[in-house]
Structures are given as structure tokens and as C-alpha cells.
Amino acid sequence: MEKLIGPKKIRTAIFISGTGSNLKSIIKFSKTKKSPIFIDLVVSNIGKAKGLKYADQFNIPKKIFNYQNIKESEKKILLLMKKKKIKLICLAGFMKILSKKFIKNFKGKIINIHPSLLPKYKGLNTHFRALKSKDKFAGCTVHFVTAKLDSGKIILQKKIKIRTKDNVSSLKKRVLKEEHKLYPASIMKIFPNL
Numbered sequence: 001m002e003k004l005i006g007p008k009k010i011r012t013a014i015f016i017s018g019t020g021s022n023l024k025s026i027i028k029f030s031k032t033k034k035s036p037i038f039i040d041l042v043v044s045n046i047g048k049a050k051g052l053k054y055a056d057q058f059n060i061p062k063k064i065f066n067y068q069n070i071k072e073s074e075k076k077i078l079l080l081m082k083k084k085k086i087k088l089i090c091l092a093g094f095m096k097i098l099s100k101k102f103i104k105n106f107k108g109k110i111i112n113i114h115p116s117l118l119p120k121y122k123g124l125n126t127h128f129r130a131l132k133s134k135d136k137f138a139g140c141t142v143h144f145v146t147a148k149l150d151s152g153k154i155i156l157q158k159k160i161k162i163r164t165k166d167n168v169s170s171l172k173k174r175v176l177k178e179e180h181k182l183y184p185a186s187i188m189k190i191f192p193n194l
């Protein structure tokens with residue numbers, strides 16, 4: 001059966017590599033009336049990524065690209081994006097760095113969530129680094145993706161207080177909870193009038 005898509009809904013692909021808790025929250029948001037997006041594809045570079053179960057659960061097409069050859073994989077992904085008329089890519093725990101060429105093809109249409117208060121702690125192990133630096137605050141950021149890692153324009157950021165008892169796991173858990181709200185809010189912010 002042909003899927004019904006609101007006339008203005010933006011065809012969106014979500015890229016993941018892992019657990020997919022952000023994917024789940026974006027899917028749930030996409031089902032709401034106010035959502036400007038429609039999720040038409042889930043892409044993973046890991047065939048066994050736990051998050052793929054949400055694609056199955058919500059009946060969303062999924063595609064795995066093994067990334068053994070980055071250029072080839074990106075070429076195939078681009079073709080698929082064109083074929084499906086994808087207009088927005090949301091990176092949600094996608095652990096591959098997209099090439100300049102790929103990003104150029106989707107200029108201003110790729111967004112990412114990062115578990116730190118950017119520009120602090122670009123890259124990995126953000127919670128560990130925040131705790132080690134004895135920061136007072138941690139948080140998460142949704143930003144546009146540019147060729148420079150974790151450096152594109154910030155869409156929204158959420159700050160939380162680090163507790164004296166916090167360790168990497170407790171902080172990660174609390175920040176993740178905020179991520180699940182921040183991603184939908186960021187999508188609403190960039191597409192306000194739909």
C-alpha cells in the first residue's frame with residue numbers, strides 16, 4: 001500500500017551506527033501531526049546495529065552500507081537519497097565521517113547530535129572529558145554538518161548541571177534523555193512553518 005505522506009512533509013533519512021535511542025525518539029516525533037518530517041529511510045554502517053530494530057518496528061525501510069570502501073558506499077548512499085527524494089539527513093550516533101563531497105551534495109541539509117556543549121569536546125569520550133575537566137555543566141548540541149568535524153552552525157543546545165556523584169554512565173544517561181527532546185525541537189526550529 002502506498003504510504004500517505006502529508007503534502008509538505010520533508011522526506012528524511014536517519015543515519016545510525018548503534019543503539020538508536022535518538023532514532024526512536026525522532027520516529028515518534030515524526031508520527032505527530034506537528035512534525036515537518038516524514039522518515040523514509042534508516043541507514044546504518046553496521047548490520048547488527050541495535051537501533052535497526054526500530055526501523056522494523058515502525059515499518060521504515062532500512063539499508064546497510066558496509067563502508068569497506070568509503071567512496072563506493074557514499075556513492076551508493078547518494079544514489080539512494082536521490083531516488084528516494086530525501087531532503088534532510090539526521091545523523092543520530094552515526095560513527096562514520098561523511099566526505100566533503102557528500103556534504104556538498106546535501107549542503108545545509110545534514111544535521112547531527114553531539115553529546116557535549118559544543119564547541120567544547122568535539123569528537124569522542126565527551127562525558128569523560130567533561131568530568132575530568134571538573135566542568136560544572138554538560139549537555140548536548142544539535143548542529144548543521146559541515147566538512148569540519150562537529151563545527152557547523154549550532155541549531156539548539158541543552159545544558160544540564162553535573163552532579164558531584166556523576167560518573168560517565170550516569171551523565172551519559174541524563175544527557176541522552178535531553179537529546180531525545182533536543183533533536184525533535186531542533187527539527188522544529190529549522191522548519192518552523194510547516
Ligand code: GRF
Binds near residue numbers: 023051092093140179
Ligand atoms: C548519542 O549520545 C549522540 O549524541 C551521539 O551518539 C549517541 C547515540 O546514541 N552522537 P543512540 O544510538 O541514539 O542511542
